[in-house]
Amino acid sequence: MLDYYPAGFGKLKSDILDKGLCTGCSICTVMCRLENIVFDERPVMKQECASCQLCTIVCPRAGEISSKLQNEWDILNRHALVQSAQSTDKGILKVCQDGGVTTSLLWYALDKGLINGAVVSGVKDLKPVPMVATTYEELVSSAGVRYSPSPTYQALLPFTMNRNSNGFQHRARLGLVGTPCQVLALRNMQLPDLEGAVLEPADSIDFTIGLFCMEQFNDELTKHLRKKMDLQDAKKFKITRSGLEINFSNGSKITVEHDEIDMFVRYNCRFCMDFASMYADISVGNAGSPPGWTTVIIRSDIGRKIYHGALNGGYIVENPKSPNMAVIERMSNKKKNREKNLRNVLIN
Ligand SMILES: Cc1cc2nc3c(=O)[nH]c(=O)nc-3n(C[C@H](O)[C@H](O)[C@H](O)COP(=O)(O)OP(=O)(O)OC[C@H]3O[C@@H](n4cnc5c(N)ncnc54)[C@H](O)[C@@H]3O)c2cc1C
Ligand code: SF4
Ligand code: SF4
Ligand code: SF4
Incomplete structure (x- = not known):
């Protein structure tokens, strides 16, 4: 180095x-x-x-975010469809974070040959591990949420100019799941270069599923939790109104309050203003939907094609009740205000 x-x-x-x-x-x-x-x-x-x-x-x-990007996605955001939906697949429902729509949309696209892989974040020792899932089993293994950063784009190394060694076509057809900052990074890379070509490996990503995101935590949180409890059998982590809920394999759960985990929020996340992944073809989160359902915001043509294909093919079902948009707006405003307040403190 x-x-x-x-x-x-x-x-x-x-x-x-x-x-x-x-x-x-x-x-x-x-x-x-x-x-x-x-x-x-x-x-x-x-x-x-x-x-x-x-x-x-x-x-x-x-x-700054490019004005071309902002204008294009402002229009798509204005015409977005918003639904509550749920997977119909028992295997996915068993391990997913909310309604399993994320994994089901990717499974639909893979099953129907619309993509030949999905860039997702699997898990090892409670940490996210980027991977390209090409089978149902691999997709299911990546379901659920890790509240720490996933170096997702590491999974794209085999698709860059010099590294096409894993048997995929040079330009692969991939779906990608990411946090709002990761989706923005991809959009920056997808802006055409001076000759008008989309840069590799961004040209291999056909559609994005962006996760709603309030914040992520640093590694110290896991160390802190390990001092308090045995995380060996921790099955699922979920941020709720009360705090971080940890669900264990034996059915028990422990909630650690927000006040206790707040000091572990990553510094960079405190400057982030995008809650609902506004540059993603499809966004997903639990805000606005009942437990066990995923709120889905569908923005682009490819987003509509994937969502309606999965719905019509029976991979997901819709909740007749629409998501509560006021909750999503409240979360979005909370995030923007946090950034504004911190910036004011730093300036003064
Ligand atoms: C860090 C983080 C913070 C979030 N905060 C909120 C929030 O404040 N409010 C809200 O409503 N929703 C939030 N979400 C989204 C929510 O938790 C669910 O991911 C979403 O509702 C989809 O549920 P699902 O059952 O459809 O997903 P599943 O079918 O379970 O699929 C989950 C997908 O998330 C991917 N993933 C898991 N961890 C990461 C990670 N660290 N980085 C990138 N990708 C990952 C997996 O690869 C998988 O593809 C957050 C998600 C993350 C990762
Ligand atoms: S946020 Fe910027 S510096 Fe950090 S990994 Fe992404 S591109 Fe690199
Ligand atoms: S992308 Fe360009 S500026 Fe950045 S490290 Fe590589 S050569 Fe240097
Ligand atoms: S809060 Fe922002 S910076 Fe932090 S993980 Fe979420 S999208 Fe990325």
Whole structure:
């Protein structure tokens, strides 16, 4: 590793990494045409840098969101469909976070040959592990939520220019699940370059499912919880109004209150303003729906094609009652106000 950082990576380091703003999405590692950045808990530069700035251009925390992107998605957001839905698959319902719609939409797309893989986050030792799921079993193993950052774009390394070694076509057809910051990172990468071509490997992502997201937690939270309880049989973690609910295999559950976990919220998340993944083809969350159902916001043509295909094919069912939009708006405003208040504190 180098102990100096020339202008290109140096900008990412001084503006994002050193300020604690990195979301851990890892898109800069797949963006670097020289394969200069490795992801070791955070992006690290390993050799000489060409100072091309591509890593900074795609970083979801560097600079303003492009006005082209904002205008395009403002229109899509205005015409979005919003539904409560649930999977019909017993295997998915057993392990999913809410209504299992996320995993079911990906399963529908895979089962019908619309995609040949899904970029998701599996789990090992309670930490998210990025992967490309190509079977029902792999998809089911990735269901549920991990409240820490997934370096999701590491799963795309085999689809970059120089690394096409895993048997996929160079341009694969993939669906991707990500937090709002990860979806924004992809949209930055999908903005056409000067010649009008979409950069690799972003051209392999056919559609995105964005998760609603209030915040993520740092590794210290798991250490803190391990001091209080044995997490060996922890089956599911869920943020509720009362706090972090931990469900165990024997059916018992423990809730750790918000006041106790708040100090473990990642610093970068406190600056984030997108709750409902407003740049995703389809967004999913539990806010606004009854327990056991997923709120689904469908924005784009491809989003509609996937959602209605899964609905008509019997992979999901709709709740006749529409989601409570006031809850989603309240959460969105809460997130924006948190960012505004923190910024004011830092300025004054
Ligand atoms: C960090 C985080 C915070 C969230 N906060 C909120 C919230 O405040 N309010 C709200 O309403 N909803 C929130 N959600 C979304 C919600 O928890 C469910 O993911 C959503 O309702 C979909 O449920 P499902 O049953 O359809 O998903 P499932 O079918 O269970 O699929 C879940 C998908 O999430 C992916 N995933 C899991 N962990 C991560 C991760 N760390 N990074 C990227 N992808 C991951 C998995 O790969 C899987 O594809 C959050 C999700 C995450 C990951
Ligand atoms: S993307 Fe460009 S600026 Fe960033 S590390 Fe690679 S060569 Fe350097
Ligand atoms: S692109 Fe992602 S991983 Fe890289 S510095 Fe920015 S937020 Fe961090
Ligand atoms: S709060 Fe924002 S920065 Fe943090 S994980 Fe969620 S989308 Fe990313």
